[in-house]
Structures are given as structure tokens and as C-alpha cells.
Amino acid sequence: METSGLGELEAVLAVARHRSFRVAATELGVSKSALSHAVAALEARIGVRLFNRTTRSVALSEAGAQFVDSIAPALSTIRTALEQAGSYRDTPSGTLRINTSSGGARQAMPIFIDFMRRYPEMKFDLVTEGRMIDIVVEGFDAGIRLAESVPQDMIAVPFGPMLRFAVAASPAYFERHPPPRTPADLVAHRCIRTRMPSGAMYHWEFERHGEAFAVDVKGAITLDDPDLMLSAARAGLGVTYLTEWTIGADLKAGTLQRVLEDWTPPFDGLCLYYPGRRHVPAALRALIDLIREHSGTAGERPHAAAPERSATD
Template sequence: MRGAELGELATFLVVARHRSFRQAAVERDVASSAISHAIRSLEERVGVRLFHRTTRSVSLTEAGERFLAELSPAFDQIGQALDGLNSFRDTPFGTVRINVPKSIAPFVLHDVMGPLLRQNPGLRLDVVATDRLVDIVEDGFDAGVRFGERLSQDMIAVRIRPRLRFAVVGSPAYLDGRTPPQVPGDLEDHACIRYRYPGGAIFNWQFQRQGKVVDVEVDGPVTLDDQELMVEAALQGCGLAYVWDDRVTASLASGALVRCLDDWCAFDDGLFLYYPSRRHLSAGLRALIDMIKVTGVR
């Protein structure tokens, strides 16, 4: 089989997984026109239409579905064979593609990316940071990062960050003349900066103290989908923000922000890197896991 044909097959698998030429182009790091050309060339070569294509959607034909089912295991074996060559190298090679929630990506990958790539010069790291709930198998990731309560049972999980917690913060200007909240219920009397998930749902603020868990549906004049913007809104006196503690360390130290409900903000020890139990663990992913375990635990 020629290299061009193998590339077309790999492109077919990516398009079939995403059901999108555009997303396949992003993953393959090529132009969308190159993806279209590869699929058209493959279909001409085999003499069968593999995809139904409209201006709004891409779906597999019956032939495409069968081709996908038979081709995927073969490519998995090729990937394992290539990864097996790592045993003859000093360091692993290849690409590790992971999904990390955008809100915590800087903390998960802090002091990880540089050392990982310096120690493994043949390795490439492809990180997609989004707070959208992602299916790592369907979207073609080697692994993801998620809190434990959202993990499915068919995943292998490695605890990586046991000491993250939220903080409720406000500016001195906002709190001037207001009574700071003493218990979560007091938030009803405060303007709160709300966070919206990519899917549209509003995130409730969650607290815990002495075994008691409280879930609060807050309200306020500002709703955002980015924690950096939430911190900025808090600094500008728009209200109280509920953000990861590590995001406001400098602002708290300088006095630009003030903590509230500190004794209700418990540490969350349930952050994991996870990957499918049925998937071969590549040497590159193993190197990433070892690095995060070493540098991520506080």
C-alpha cells in the first residue's frame, strides 16, 4: 500500500469519527480542502461512496459504516506496532492528544509541558482546553482530565490533582457597605457573577462544611463563560465570583480581592486523568501520566 493511500485511510477514520470535514482538518492540521480531496480520492479508488455530504452535515453511508468497523481495529494494531518501537528508543515518540477543562488547564499543565517535551524530544503534545463535556473516544483523544463524579466506569483513572478548591471573592469596593456572607444562604442578598457552561447550563455554587453539602443557585447582573473574565468582573466590583482558588492568589495577596465563606470552600481531591480501559496505553501517554503525577500532586 502506498503512503498516499494509507493517508487517505487515516483521513477517512478522522472524518468518520467527527462526522465533520472541518473538525477533521483541525485534528489533522491541514486545510479542509485537503480533507475533501483525500476522501474524494479514496472514494474514486474504491468505487463506493463512503459519506453522505450536505452543506450542514456529514454521515456515513452503509458501505462507510461497514468500512469503518473493519478498518478501525487494523489502525489500532498499526498504532500499537508503532508504539512498540518505543522500547528500542531512549524516549517515546508520537503525538499525545488530551482534553482538559479550560477552567483548570493552567493548573493541570503547570510545570508539565516544558519538562515533558525536554525529556521526550520525539513527543508532540496536542491539548484541547474546553469546558464542554467531551467524549474522548468519539472525539479522538488519547486521554482527558475530569472530576471523578463525571467518569464512566469503562475508564481507567489516575488521580492527578488532589488539592484544588474554589474560592468566593469580591473586591473591597463591592463589599463596602455590605455585610459579607457568613453562610451560603446569605448569597441570596448578594450580586453574584455566574458561570455558564458551553452547553448553556448555569453552574451552581457548591459548598461543604463538617460533612454538610450545600448547593446554591446564585443570581446576579453578569453571566460569563470564562473564569478569567469572572475574576476581572470581581476586580471591577460587579459582584462576588466563585472561581478556582489558584486563579486569585495574586489578587488576594495584594488586597484587590477579599475572601468570603472561606470555611465553606472545601478542597476537591477528585481530579483525574482518564483513558479508555480497552485502549492500548502508549509510551507517550505513559510519560505524560508519570509527569503529571510527579508535578501535579501538592
């Protein structure tokens, strides 16, 4: 980060966005003290305090709020101009920031590794979190989510196979509890429940013969991470609902036993998505081309918002 000019303005926007010097410094790749000095230097030069700081909190002053509202659109325009100019480079450079879920990151990791091997001059910043965010506001170049979760007005690039959920438990569990024959039988079972990033409980989704419905399963344990759900199922704590991608090795090895297979049809998998813009940065374009190379994806398409699905993608 530069200590004057655009660097100082980017520093102010990052602190304003996160309400934290520590988090903003991490995002910008600088030390907290360097970021604090950059903001203080700008405040001294313009003669106005932009932030009210205490030992526990950071908040914009009235002048700071007006300043941020004024410079944010201008900086966005400058970033776009820089991206457009950079798109004419033969070799991608700079930092590519991607936001996704932990499951999405695991599935996309082979592509990310290939990308970094091909473009060693690039820096790659991957942030994983369950909640959906506004990638534009948070300063990301693109996001990766389930196709049905891609926000409205984004350009979506599908990649990877169709996904499918599996209902399963350990053989030891099914020795104690008769396997369910229909989703309705789950009411008699101890299920490993899923908490969504929003905090709501996920209702397991089923479909057969054109009939789709969801079941609010019951159980003694509630988790929000697929790896923890998998561990709990292996330990015989109950029935779980996870993607085949997550649970496939256990099904093949026999450590978990699948049930209700004809009630869980496949659905569209992951998409990389980004804001529709005329000039796509060279680095993002290179990643898109690599995704198509890996998966044979035909192209991009506008996408519409859809309901939140399980965090186990």
C-alpha cells in the same frame, strides 16, 4: 498523513467523526485540499461515494456508513498493535493528544513544558473545552479533569494539590453590600453566576460540620469562563465563586476580599485519565512518569463517574 493505505482510512474516519473536512484536516494536521483529495482517491479506487457533500454539510452515504462501521474496529486494533510495538522504544515519539478544560490546561502547563523539553522529538496536541467528551471516540490518548469527573472504567493518575473554592468580591462591592455571614445570605447579593458546559446553571456548593448543600445564587451576569468571572469580580459587579488557584493572587493582593471561608472545604484536584489497556504507549507512559515526578503521586487507580462540577476547574 499518507495518501494511500491506512492514511486514507484514517482520513475517512476523521471526516465521518466530525462531519467536516475542515475540522478533520485540522485534527490530522493536513490541508483541507489534501484531505479531500485523499478521500476522493479512495472513493475512486473502490468505485463508491462515501460522503454526500454540499457547500454547507458533509454526511455519510449509506455505503459510507457501512464502510466506517466495518473499518473502525480494524483500525482500532491496528492502532493498539502499533502502540504496543512503540511502547518498547527507549525514547517516546509521535504525537500525544490530550483533552482537558482551560483551567486544567493552565494548571498542567508546567508539566507539559517540562515534557516537551525532555522529549523534543515528540509532538504535543492539547485541546481545551469545557464539555466532557469520549476521549477514545474522539481520538485522544488521555484527558485531564477533576477527579470526581473522570469517566467510569478509566485509569486515573492524580496530580497537583487538593483544590478549594473561594467566595469573594471586591472591597468596593462590600462597601455597598454587607458581607454574607452564611451561604443563605447570598440571596441578598448580586452574584456572578456560572453556566456549565452542559448549559445548566451551576449551584454553588458548600459544606460545614458534615452538612453539604448547594445554593442556586441569583445575579445579573452569567458567564462560562473563569477569567471573565474574575474580571467581573474585580470590577465590582458582584460576588464570585472560583478556585483558590484562579483567585489566589487577587486575594493576596487585596483586590478581592474572601468571605464564607469555613464553608468551602478542599476536594480532590485534577487527574490525568486514560483507557485501561495492557500496553500503554511510550509517550503516555513518559507523561505519567513525569506527573508522578512533579507531584509525588503514588500510582494509578480505576475511577468511577461523578456529577458534573463547575467549569472553573
